Amino acid sequence: MSVTTTPLSISPMTGVLGAEITGVDLSSDLDDGTIAAIRQALCDHHVLVFRSQDLSPERQLAFGRRFGELDTHPFVHGNAEHPEILDVVTEPDDRINFGGGWHTDVTFLPEPDMGSILYAVDVPPSGGDTLFANQHAAYDALSDTMRSMLDGLVAVHTASHQYGEGGTSTLSKAMKTRNPELSATRVEHPVIRTHPESGRKGLYVNRAFTTGIKGLTSEESRAMLTFLFRHGVKEAFTCRLVWEPGTLAMWDNRSVQHYALHDYAGHRRVMRRITVKGDRPV
Ligand code: SIN
Numbered sequence: 015m016s017v018t019t020t021p022l023s024i025s026p027m028t029g030v031l032g033a034e035i036t037g038v039d040l041s042s043d044l045d046d047g048t049i050a051a052i053r054q055a056l057c058d059h060h061v062l063v064f065r066s067q068d069l070s071p072e073r074q075l076a077f078g079r080r081f082g083e084l085d086t087h088p089f090v091h092g093n094a095e096h097p098e099i100l101d102v103v104t105e106p107d108d109r110i111n112f113g114g115g116w117h118t119d120v121t122f123l124p125e126p127d128m129g130s131i132l133y134a135v136d137v138p139p140s141g142g143d144t145l146f147a148n149q150h151a152a153y154d155a156l157s158d159t160m161r162s163m164l165d166g167l168v169a170v171h172t173a174s175h176q177y178g179e180g181g182t183s184t185l186s187k188a189m190k191t192r193n194p195e196l197s198a199t200r201v202e203h204p205v206i207r208t209h210p211e212s213g214r215k216g217l218y219v220n221r222a223f224t225t226g227i228k229g230l231t232s233e234e235s236r237a238m239l240t241f242l243f244r245h246g247v248k249e250a251f252t253c254r255l256v257w258e259p260g261t262l263a264m265w266d267n268r269s270v271q272h273y274a275l276h277d278y279a280g281h282r283r284v285m286r287r288i289t290v291k292g293d294r295p296v
Contacts, residue, residue, distance in 0.1 A: 020048040024055055031148040031270065032253035033059035040064055040262060041073040049080045052264075056129065057212050061146045061265045063255060069133055069262065071096055074286060078131050082290040085127050087120070089177035089197060091190045093286075102132070102285040103188035104142075104276065110182065111283065112189050113274035116147070116247050117222035119267045119289060122173035124201050128292030131264045134257040138281035144255045145273040146265060149216035151251040153206060167205040168228045169219050169239075173197040176222055202228065205242075207295045209268050216269050217246045218295060247271060257285075267292065 023036045033055060038048065056062055069077070075096060078084050084098040090112075093099035104111040120126045132144075153161065176183040177197040184191045205227065207218035221243045227235045255263055265272060267289075 020044065020051075022048070022051050022055060024059070026059065027061075027063070027255075028253040030151050030251055030253065031059060031146060032061040032063065032255070034063045034065065036065070038064065040067050040077050041069050044077075044080065053081065053211075056264060056266050057209070060148055060150075060269045061253065061255070061263060064262045064264075065258065066260050067133070067262045068260060071099055071286060074131065074133050074262075074288060075099070078288040078290055081129060085120075085289045085291045087289075088123070089173060089183070089191050089193055091192055098288055100287040100289075101189075102274075102283075102287050104186075104278075104283040105188045106280050106282055108187050108276075109279075110185055111142075111274055111276040112183065112186060113144075113272065114276045115182070115222055116220060116243070116271050116273045118218070118220045118271050121171045121203060121218070121220060121223045122197075122199070122201060125294050126203075126292050127267055127289035129264060129266055129290045131262065131288050131290070133286045134259055134261045135286060136282060136284040137257045137259055138278035138283055141275065141278035142257060142281075142283045143275050144257070144263070145247075145275065146253050146255065147247040147251045147271045147273075149207075149218065149246060149251075149269050149271060150209070150214045152217045152246045152248070153215050155248075155251070156245070161206075164205050164217075168202050169205050169224050170200050170202055170226045170228065171223045172200045172225055173223060175225075200225075203295045207268060210293060210296075212269075214269070217242060219243070219246070220271050247273070268295070
């Protein structure tokens with residue numbers, strides 16, 4: 015067993031998910047024990063928040079690589095110098111912001127990214143918070159009958175509504191998208207996903223990318239997804255992160271959905287996102 019040389023102090027943000035972690039400087043070379051403790055905390059709390067971090071792009075990349083290989087976004091241009099970095103920018107006159115709806119990152123990929131690591135560079139004077147929803151809690155709250163109906167169902171995911179020609183995410187002024195012709199590719203994932211590290215089951219559908227459930231008529235599928243989209247993000251399963259410059263958040267895409275609120279028109283918001291590659295959901 016590895017030894018933790020940096021003791022983490024973990025303060026849960028709500029009763030259901032999220033924890034603020036203190037006692038660790040993410041710009042330093044962390045030992046394996048500390049990384050293992052952060053990974054365990056991520057499994058336990060799903061969203062980790064580290065305040066007052068002074069992180070260059072290079073140090074953020076180095077931290078992310080401790081959790082696995084980093085991904086590049088297939089439909090959004092990455093940073094020119096570091097393609098694995100997505101500069102998540104909202105200009106004062108943007109009418110939408112990146113991630114402005116409930117979603118789980120890149121579920122349109124056969125192997126969606128396991129985690130995302132977002133660093134706040136510049137935030138509006140107020141607003142621009144990010145909401146998270148715990149999909150294990152959402153699953154646990156379903157009746158036994160509903161759970162057994164959903165177990166074994168397979169959903170279809172595609173990026174076309176977001177990244178196809180005229181898609182919602184192509185309307186941002188600040189963030190340039192690409193490859194709209196590839197966005198229609200459909201992938202299949204289980205409706206209920208088992209977390210590969212904790213073994214817990216969770217809902218694995220999201221409004222941005224899930225378009226249907228196999229084996230149901232389109233009417234049945236729409237009704238079921240409408241219910242699941244609302245159920246998965248009920249207030250009781252959520253936490254809300256208020257950013258400050260220097261805040262870093264890391265979330266587990268295998269167990270949460272998130273939503274970047276756009277309630278700060280007239281102000282700029284600049285974040286730096288990296289994502290860690292994941293495995294095929296089962
Ligand atoms: C995202 O969906 O990754 C963006 C989250 C945010 O900007 O708060």
